[in-house]
Amino acid sequence: MSYLRRAERFLLTQQQINPCRFADADQISQLPFRPSPYWHTLYRCRHLGIHRPDDSMCNWTARILTKEKLYRQKCLGPALDTGHGTTSLRSALARAFEWFDSGAVRSMASEPKDLGRTRQVSICPIGDIYTVGHALRDYTEWTRIARSPGGHYNNLVLINHHLVPHLANLPLEKFCASHLRDLAQQVLETPPRYGFSEYKRKVGIETLTADELRRRKRTFNSLVTILKMAFRHAWDNAAIQSERPWRCLKRIPVNHTPRTIFLDRDECRRLLAHCTPALRDLVLAALYSGCRVGELGNLIVNDVGRQGFGLRIGAFKQSPARFVFLPDEGMAFFLSKCEGKSAQDHVLLSDMGKPWRRQHTQLFRRAVAKARLPRDLVFHGLRHTYASDLIRSGVQLEVVAKQLGHASTTTVSNTYGHLAEQFREDQIRRRFNPLDADQATEARRRKPELEKLWSSLQTDDWRHYAHVRQSPLTSGKSLATPVREVSQVFDAAAREISSVQM
Incomplete structure (x- = not known):
């Protein structure tokens, strides 16, 4: 891509995330004189600036951060x-990118990184030629x-990290099963990236x-x-003439792992004790x-x-609007938060x-740390806490599904069904x-002997009561019909991991 094209692309991006404060002559002319340049960050370690020490000089300037942090x-x-003509922002960016990519600069400069989200x-x-990138x-x-933010x-994070x-x-017309196999190999070898962490x-x-293998499969x-x-x-919009690129794309079976990171009532109280007032609400x-x-x-x-x-509850994500019933304690809480407010x-x-x-x-992360709760607990874990408490108290899965806004009990059963074990046990014994x-x-x-045995098996660790661990290395029943070459990649990985663990 030419440097001018890169400058144009960057300007389009800047319109969305970080407009340059000296993009035109009027803005530049309003900058007060000062000995040091005004800087605008293009990428981390790459900057564009205006040096305007007096009324006789006003130049575009580029800056890099070296590996020695200079x-x-x-x-x-x-x-x-x-008296010497002018250079537009677009041309200045093109010259900056050309300098950034020169051999001398690349050998001493730190790696540039994108800004923000x-x-x-x-x-x-x-x-x-219509490529995968176009699609x-x-x-x-x-x-x-069409989708929620x-x-x-x-989608963007996964695309930029794994596909681009x-x-x-x-x-795109040349995409086939061999490329899917190569993607499987690449996913196995590529560690996940969270937030703005380093690659x-x-x-x-x-x-x-x-x-980790199970997560790579997902x-x-x-x-x-x-x-x-x-x-x-792309096919629907007549960008390609062959169905093969999308017909060869098949998922692989992977074991579902139920949710286990949620809180009991004592843990909830510990969390609440370390929240700010608004976060507590x-x-x-x-x-x-x-x-x-x-x-x-x-x-x-x-x-x-x-x-x-x-x-x-109004429509959210892909869920339609619904009504969530509350216990008396919850209803009193919400009514108290409405006092003195308009509709x-x-x-x-x-x-x-x-x-x-x-x-x-x-x-929330700070409160979790102070309360010494599992580090992996995120705010969405409170939704799991709500569902798990209802299920282990014997509430039917259909009721829980409607409260959560799920169309069926399948998601609830797969995610929380293991928590109903003690309730299931009680129903079988009594009925x-x-x-x-x-x-x-x-x-x-x-x-007396049966009651003694039952008492000896009871535990406060209700998350894992009567839990039978399934190996992530083997796949359970699934409707997925993977491409044979892709299955071979993951099966070989499972065998290699098993041999190391033995």
Whole structure:
């Protein structure tokens, strides 16, 4: 890609995330004189600046950060006409990128890194040949409108981390099962990246644990889903003539792992004790209702106790609007938060008096750490806590599913069904109809022995009561019909991990 093209692409990106404060001559002319340049960050370790020490000099300047943590600068041309012509922002960016990519600079400069939150696919596909990169770009432009912000963002992160480096330039018509096999191998060797953490080097498959292998399989399935949707989108829009690229995309079977990171009542109280006042209200709201943080952030006074004994929850993500019933304790809590507010006011506000959006994340992590709770617990774990408490108290899965906003009990059963073991045990013991008179008499004779055995098996660790561990290395029943070459890659990885663990 030419330096001018890169400058144009960067300007389009800046319009969305970080506008340059000296993008035109009027803005530059208003900058006060000073000996040091004004800097605008292009990427981490790459900057563009204006040096305006007096009225006789005003130049564009580029800057890099070296590996020794020192800055190096280069003059790019006049930014204002002081008798030597002018250079536009676009041209200055092109010259800056050309200097950044020169051999001398690349050998001493630190690696550039993108700023802030991912907002688009990190490619700019060009040319008449429709590539995988074109398909991903077109698909994500559609998901920006059609999907929730969170789902769209997650897609972008996976695409940029796993798909762009290896598949972006491949003509889509040529995509086949061998490329899917290579993707499986690459996913196995590529460590996950969370947030703004550093990129990690590839790892050997033999170093993976069984649980890491299971997670890699889930990542692979997510990528297959993204590719299939993108390729189908391209097919539907007549960008390709062959069905093969999307028909060869098949998921692989992977064992489901139930949720185990949630809290009992003592742990809930410890968490609440270390929350800020506003966060405490948000946490209580989640524990009383099982609602997502986004649903609670959108809750207004008019949604509380108007259509029934509970909350009206508006449509969120892909879930339709629903009504969540509350216990007396929860209803009293929400009514107390509505006092003195008008019908359209938000029920819950942050410590700064603003509606909750994403401000809770760091506050919640801090509270979890202070309460010495599992480090992996996130706010969504309170939703799991709500569901798990209902299920182990004997509430039917259908009721829990409706409270959570799920269309069926399948998700609830897969995610929390193992928590109903003690309830299931109690139902079997009390409700089984006597079958054989002699054995019924024997049971009555052995009643003290049976009660002693039952008491010895009871435990406070209700998360794992009667839990039979399934190996992540073997796949259970699944409707997935993977490509044979892909199955061989993951099966070989499972055998290698098993041989290391033996």
